[in-house]
Amino acid sequence: MxxxxxxxxxxxxxxxxxxxxxxxxxPLLESTHVMALGWFVGLAVMFDLRLLGWxxxxxxxxxxxxRLLPWVQAGFAIMFVTGLLLFYAIPVRNYQNIFFRVKMIxxxxxxxxxxxxxxxxxxxxxxxxxxxxxxxxxxxxxxASILLWLSIxxxxxxxxxxxxxxxxxxxxxFINWAAGCVVxxxx
Amino acid sequence: xxxxxxPLFEWSEASWIGNAIRDSLWLFPVIEAIHLLGLCVLGGxxxxxxxxxxxxxxxxxxIGQLAxxxxxxxxxxxxxxxxxxxxxxxxxxxxxxYNTSFWVKMTTLxxxxxxxxxxxQRIAQMAGINTSARTRTVALASIALWFTxxxxxxxxxxx
Numbered sequence: 548m549x550x551x552x553x554x555x556x557x558x559x560x561x562x563x564x565x566x567x568x569x570x571x572x573x574p575l576l577e578s579t580h581v582m583a584l585g586w587f588v589g590l591a592v593m594f595d596l597r598l599l600g601w602x603x604x605x606x607x608x609x610x611x612x613x614r615l616l617p618w619v620q621a622g623f624a625i626m627f628v629t630g631l632l633l634f635y636a637i638p639v640r641n642y643q644n645i646f647f648r649v650k651m652i653x654x655x656x657x658x659x660x661x662x663x664x665x666x667x668x669x670x671x672x673x674x675x676x677x678x679x680x681x682x683x684x685x686x687x688x689x690x691a692s693i694l695l696w697l698s699i700x701x702x703x704x705x706x707x708x709x710x711x712x713x714x715x716x717x718x719x720x721f722i723n724w725a726a727g728c729v730v731x732x733x734x
Numbered sequence: 735x736x737x738x739x740x741p742l743f744e745w746s747e748a749s750w751i752g753n754a755i756r757d758s759l760w761l762f763p764v765i766e767a768i769h770l771l772g773l774c775v776l777g778g779x780x781x782x783x784x785x786x787x788x789x790x791x792x793x794x795x796x797i798g799q800l801a802x803x804x805x806x807x808x809x810x811x812x813x814x815x816x817x818x819x820x821x822x823x824x825x826x827x828x829x830x831x832y833n834t835s836f837w838v839k840m841t842t843l844x845x846x847x848x849x850x851x852x853x854x855q856r857i858a859q860m861a862g863i864n865t866s867a868r869t870r871t872v873a874l875a876s877i878a879l880w881f882t883x884x885x886x887x888x889x890x891x892x893x
Contacts, residue, residue, distance in 0.1 A: 578888045584770065585777015585884065593778045593804070602803045606795045615782070615791050700774060701767040708763055 551727065554638040566636035573636055580629040587622030588696050590615060598689035600680035607676045608685075612669070645711045645726045650702035657695040664688040739831070746827035755825035762825055765818050772814035773884065779808040780850070780880055783858060787873035789865040797869060801858035812847070830890065839886035846879035 557563055566572055594611045597603040603611075634641050641647045668684045675681050711718060713728035723730050746752060755761045783801050785791035792800060823830055830836040857872045 574889075574892045578885060581770070581773075581888050582777075582881070582884050584774050585880075586781060588774040589776070589778025589781055591778075592775060593782045596807070602807065603792075603795075603800070604803075605799070606792060606803070610792050610794055614793060618781075618785060618791060697771050697774070700770055704767045704770055705763060710759075 551639070551642065551729070554642050557635065557638045563635055563638065566632065573633075576629050576632050576636075580626060580633060583622055583625040583629065584700060587619060587626050588700060590619045590622060591696060592693055594619065595689035595692045598681050598685045600678075600686070604679040608672060608681060609676050612672070640712070641706065643713045643726050643728060644706050645722060646702045646705040646708075648725065648727075650699050650706070653695050653699050653702065657692065657699065660688060660691045660695060664692075743827040743831040746824045749824050751821055752824035752827065755821060762822070765821050769815060769818040769822060772811050772818060775807055776811035776815060777880075777884075779804045779811055780876060784873040784876050787858065787861070787865060787869040789870070794863075796863050797861040797865070798859045801855065808850075833890055835886045835889035835892075839883055839890065842879060842882045842886065846876075846883050849879055850876065 558567075566576075593603075594615060597606065597608060597611050664685070668682075668688055671682075675685070680686075709715060711722050711726060713723070713726055713730075716728075716730065718726075718728065722728070755765065782791060782804055783797070786793070786795070786797055786800050854872050854876050857868060861869050
């Protein structure tokens with residue numbers, strides 16, 4: 548079974564249809580998803596600004612990793628759950644949306660960036676914990692994090708626009724390929 | 735006294751900036767996206783201090799110092815929000831005039847701004863390492879005010 552066929556089935560499940568057609572649940576989920584940005588991305592950016600040494604220069608970096616990170620993670624949990632439900636409500640349209648696909652790729656990169664920072668760069672944090680300006684590896688991770696999360700926000704916002712949707716044809720071959728559109732071949 | 739603000743909204747809608755945004759396919763989405771990026775930084779700048787004033791988060795750092803450190807980011811994000819918000823408003827001012835969420839947001843926003851840059855700023859500056867009933871109350875009021883602004887703002891798009 549292809550992913551598309553699976554998601555077509557998902558989109559036909561009663562709960563997906565109910566969520567999609569609900570008057571208040573869908574907007575409430577979307578609002579929660581958007582407003583939790585100020586929590587999750589906001590606090591993540593504060594952490595990144597510390598890693599860059601742009602502000603909080605006298606606050607030890609471990610203060611952020613031990614005390615602020617749990618709040619960042621809680622914010623991410625809200626983003627993830629509401630995001631999953633928003634996807635579940637309109638699975639096929641999201642799956643075939645070019646902005647959604649770009650967002651997912653950048654999400655994977657953002658997670659890899661966190662993984663690398665946590666398993667490599669952060670190992671030596673004892674040596675630079677109180678430095679106003681952490682080492683280059685940490686600053687690079689912070690820049691990557693800021694750029695990736697902010698791009699994810701922009702891409703996520705753009706999912707709402709149907710400029711490149713599969714049901715609006717003709718699209719360029721590139722868009723049809725990148726969005727995974729099933730276009731009947733000309734006779 | 736009954737003030738009719740509709741002409742002001744009509745003027746905004748007819749302004750060159752309102753027209754330029756409406757005439758463009760991508761200008762509104764791009765400005766809207768920047769508005770959202772501003773929301774991220776504003777949310778973080780506000781929350782990092784409010785959490786601290788509630789006794790959570792960066793507890794080993796004095797409250798006043800956190801507030802001072804984050805202030806340029808707070809001011810910059812507010813500036814971005816106001817600029818992009820004004821542009822978005824101009825492109826659909828008449829719709830906003832008849833939109834309850836818009837009025838809720840515009841009523842709350844001045845209080846949120848005033849509170850943040852007067853009472854909250856002063857309390858944060860005076861506070862040291864310990865939280866008190868006062869810092870906690872200020873933090874809760876701040877969260878409630880900004881939450882209302884953000885929620886009402888999001889809801890403008892739904893009605």
